[in-house]
Amino acid sequence: MKVLKKILLFIVVLVVLVIICSLVYFNSLKPKYSGELELVSIENKTDVYFDEYGIPHIYAENEQDAMVALGYVHAQDRLWQMELIRRIAPGRLSEIFGEDMLKNDKFFTSLGIEEASQKSIEKLDVTSEVYQLTTAYLKGVNQFIDNGATPIEFTLIGINKEHYQLKDIYNILGYMSFSFAMAHKTDPLLSAIKEKLGANYLKDLNIDVDSKTALIKNSKSDIKNYANIVASVSDIMKNSPVAPFVGSNSWVVSANKTSTGNVLFANDPHIVYSQPGTWYEAHIVTPNYEMYGYHIAGVPFPLLGHNRNYAYGLTMFENDDVDFYKEENHPSEKNKYKSKGGILEYTIVNKTIKVKDAEAVVISVRNSHHGPIVNDVLDGISQTEPIAMSWVYTQQDGVVLDALHTISRATNMEDVKKGASMIHAPGLNIMFGDASGNVAWWAAGKLYKIKSNSNRKFILDGASGEDDIVEYLDFSENPIAENPEWNFVYSANNQPDTISNTLYPGYYLPEDRAKRIVELLEPKNNWNKETMATMINDVTSSVAPEVIQEFTKILDYNSFSKNEQRAIDVLQLWDGSNTIDNVAPTIYNKWIYLYLKNTFEDELGEQLFTQLMSTHLIKRTIADLIKNDAAIWWDNVATENVFETRKDILSESLIETVTLLEKQLGKDIKDWNWGKVHTLEHPHPLGTIAALKKYFNVGPFPIKGAREVIDNRGYEYNDSGLYNVNAGPSTRRIVDFSDIENSISILPTGQSGNPFSKHYKDQAEMYNKGEFRKMKLNKEEIINSSTKLTIQPKNE
Template sequence: MRILKKTLLIFTTIIALAILGGWMYYNSLKPTYSGNLSLSAIDKKAEVYFDDYGIPHIYAETEKDALTVLGYVHAQDRLWQMELMRRIAPGRLSEIFGKDMLKNDKFFVSLGIEEASKKSIEKLSQNSEVYKLATAYLNGVNQFIDEGPTPIEFTLIGIEKEHYQLTDIYNILGYMSFSFAMAHKTDPLLTAIKEKLGQNYLKDLNIDINPNTVLIKNSKQSIEDFTNLVSEVNNIINQSPIPPFIGSNSWVVSGKKTTTGKVLFANDPHIMYSQPGTWYEAHIKTANYEMYGYHIAGVPFPLLGHNRNYAYGLTMFENDDIDFYQEENHPSNVNKYKTPNGFKTYNTFTKTIKVKDENDVTIKVRSSRHGPIVNDVIETISTTNPIAMSWVYTQQEGKVLDALYTISRATKMEDVKKGASMIHAPGLNIMYGDAKGNVAWWAAGKLYKHKSQVNSKFILDGTSSEEYPIEFLDFSNNPMAENPKWNYVYSANNQPDTIANMLYPGYYLPEDRAKRIIQLLEPKNNWNKQAMAIMINDVTSSVAPEIIKEFTKIMDFNSFSKNEQRAIDVLQLWNGENTIDHVAPTIYNKWVYLYLKNTFKDELGDTMFNQLMNTHLMKRMIAEVVKNKNSIWWDDISTKDNIENRKDILSKSLIEAVAALEKQLGNDIKDWNWGKVHTLEHGHPLGTIASLKKYFNVGPFPMKGAREVIDNRGYEYNNTGLYKVTAGPSTRRVIDFSDVENSISILPTGQSGNPFSKHYKDQTEMYNKGEFRKMKMNKEEIISVSTKLIVQPK
């Protein structure tokens, strides 16, 4: 008995020690939000107040000290995210994730981002404020790496922490500049469609095809090369652990349209969802500087921000800054390619990629005068037809970090405009409003012209001098508006008007969101913060009811079954709202998918149809093709004896939609609620492991919103009838210059990327409901709800 008691005591002690050790380890991994901290490289004591949502409010004597502290607190909440961000451009994901990320690494290595980063750094003066502040930020990050706890992700994957360098900042900005890769998804696909089906099919896709365009003639094998390129890029982007920018809304209303006579500013950048989310908020106050900013991981200067004097934000411009050229190899020497002046030798470089649990992989990449040969890193493309990628980002001088510094340190509107002019890529709409009553937007990005016969939406002829840009435009020719007479500016990724006697080529979104924004802004002159908050959550489509009306005016109502008629009634009575309780969005989205499938798949086949569905072009086609009763696409070429028309295809799609929904959700239409099929889960890279999913992922949740409404959601159309949201508002901000200290915002999950922090997902419920919290700037209010971290010089 005595032995049993002793054994039980030992066992109990071991269990208790294990629990205690686990508890201590758990608490050791939490961010430090209070107490005392010593940092080298700061000159005087600084204070950090972490408010009730974990947002740091940094009070320091100098910007250098403030940026050092920012680097430390940013790293303690987001070091894992920083690690992923800095690994993408130089091709270092395989090093931690293994061979599954090798395609991603090969592709990004070939883009030349790292080489462009090194060139930019060589031109950066070490006496400049940009260099000094970026170095201060890196000092803070590296001190956390040396002295702070190791994030759980590093331990689980088994990787060592490494110091951050200036190159990492530039590489992160390079990845951001690569952005949505829409040129890779569109240009090769359109070339393949042109070669397979001919020009008449392209006319109805409204891509502004010029009949005089010089197009290279290709074999069937080359068509496969182009579709393979699209497939590989889609896979690479979908597998990336860090989400790309995809769109955005913003509008800025002058005091002439507000109840207070002061400017109102709204912005909600649309980005692929992830956990942690994109933005890290930080409020900095020094003797000479104040900014409430939104930072991406690893970058010292905010991409979005405001203070008491001005606010700025961004949307994607969606301009075309990538062209593809098909080169022609020398007939007997594959190391040379044809140019207008004879054959030249490819520039080549090799790079070794480390792969976890595998041998290192060495790749060789060739570059022509246009850019890198994508065949060298995408194995499914035939090596006999080299395709080169020409990208503005790597061909022009990179000043994006300088631009962010200039914009975030502005003292007048012209400073922000100057900063916008320094951005060559990615294409961004810089939105602006200030306390003096100014509103403005500038399209940032280095725009260029081709000769009139060249259509850059297709693969161009690399052997010709006729298809190379003839002029890079001065920034003064970029789209912009400053204090327009209509008293507001807006952007919804739609086609901008011209001020340079040309329409700027791009991959613009349809008019849906832009139309809705104008519908709401134009007639109203009594805007306030509350009304703006409602508008930024608006879920009503301005276009969907018009599409339904176009269909219902040509259909034969009595030819449908009772349940099909009920579905039509629901659609006809629908005002375009997309809440989780509505039924109409479920019917509409299923019908739209089937209408697209029944219209385009017979000509394109499975692969090209699925690729088309992943382009912005497809979104523009939804309304345009429905209105075109004479479109060549309506006929189903698989039915040899019949020629189908618009009514046939749209009616067939409605019948199939109802049948599919009956099978999926039951026969009672009242049960077909949008929230049952439209859901959002914020995925962490480790959430793909079943046993870790519940600890790292956030969700899933039924979700309001839809494609191309103001509360924009991205999701795939497929046969499942489920719409798993992959993208949407990465933050919603409303800034009121009549009451700046009570301006409002929200994040999709939380401020911290540390799963042990109470701020990992504490904003999720508010975000899902369309609610907000304050962006606090009043020190007394901040102190009243905050914990305090005192930072002393070592």
């Protein structure tokens, strides 16, 4: 018995020791939000106050000290995120995740981002403020890497920390730029549809196909090639561990339309949800500078920001800055191809990709004068028909970092405009408002023209030179609005007005959000912060009820069953609102999916239909096609001797909708609440492991909103009847120049990417409810509600 007691006592002591050691270890991984710290490269004592949501308010004697502090605190909250995002462009994800990421690495390393980064760095003036401040930020990041706690993700995966370098920042900006692009999802797909079905099918999709347009003549084998390009790149972007940008809203209201007589600014960029989220907030104050900014991982200058004088934000322009060219190989010499100027030789770049637990992979990427040959790095693409990808980002000098510095250090509206003019890619709408009463919008991006008889929505002819770029436009020709007479500016990724006397090609989103924004802004002249907060959370579609009206005016109501009639009644009484308790959105979204599937899949087949559903084009098609009774798509080509009409397809889709929802949610329509099928979960890369999911992921939650309402949510349409939200507002931000110290914002989960931080998910509930918190600028208020980390200079 004594032996048994000793054994039990030993086990108890061992368990207690394990618990104590675990607590000590896990506590050591938490970010340091208070106390003292010594850092080299800081000249003076710097105070960092972390407010109740973990946002650092950095008070420094000069900007270099502030940037060292920013680099350190950014890294302690987001080093894992920073590690992932810097690995994408140079193709280094396979080093830590193994062969699952090899497809991503092959593609991104072929794009030339790293080479473009090196060119930009070589042209940097090392005496410039941009260089000095960026270097200071890197010194802060690297001191945390050297002396701070190792994030648990590094330990679980088994990777070592590495110093951040200048090229990492440029590579991150390159990845961000590519994540905005839509051409890779759309151009090859439209070429495949044209080859398979003919130009008449494209006209019903509002794709202008001029009979005079010089379209490259392709063999039928191209259909598979083009489809596989879309499928491969789409899979790569979905597989990316760092969230791409997908859309955005912003509007700025002049003093003439507010109750206070001051400008109001609103912005909510739409980004794929992830944990941690995209933005890291930081407030910097020096004797000569102040900015409350929103940073992406690893970048020293904020993409969004405001101070007491001005506010700026962004949405995606959605302009076309990627084109695909079909090259023509030399008939006998495999490394040569035809061009307008004669026979040219492919330049070949060999790259080695390290793979965890496997042999390194060496890839050879050919480049034509248009760009990299995607056949070399994408699966299932025939090598006999080389397709080159031309991308403005790698073809022009990259000064995006300088542009962000210029915008975030502006002293007036012209400075911000100058910064906007420096951005060649990605295409961005820069939104602006200030304390002096100015409002403005500038479309940033290097726009260009090809010949008028060429159509950039298709694979272009690389051999003839007829489809090559003939002119780059000066920034003065980009669309802008400065203090317009209608007293507001806005963007919802919709088509801008004419540029250089033409509608500039792009992958613009439908009018839904834009229409709702204008519908709300135009009639009202007493806007304030509270009404603006309501508007940025608006979940009502102006277009969906019109779509329902178009359908119900042609249906035969008495031909439907009782439950089908009840569903029609619900839709007819619907005001377009998408709250979690509403039933109509559940019926509407299922019906829309089936309407699209029954209309397009018979002609396209499953693969092309699935790819079409991932484009902005299909969103633009929903409302337009339903009005076109003569559209060629209505006929189901799988049925013999029957010509289906619009009424047939839409009615059939309604019947299927009710049948499937009864099976999924029960017979009682009152139980078909939107929140049961429309949910949001914020995924961490390690959340794919079942045992770790509950520790790293945040959610799932039933969530309001829907596709293409102001409170925009992204989700896939598929047969499941579930709408797992994958994208939406990455922050909601309202800046009130009548009460600048009480401007408001929110993040989807929390400020910290450290799962042991209390700020890992402390904003999630507020975000889901559409609530806000302050973006504090008042020093006394900040001190009274914060913990304090004092950073002292340390001798090197």
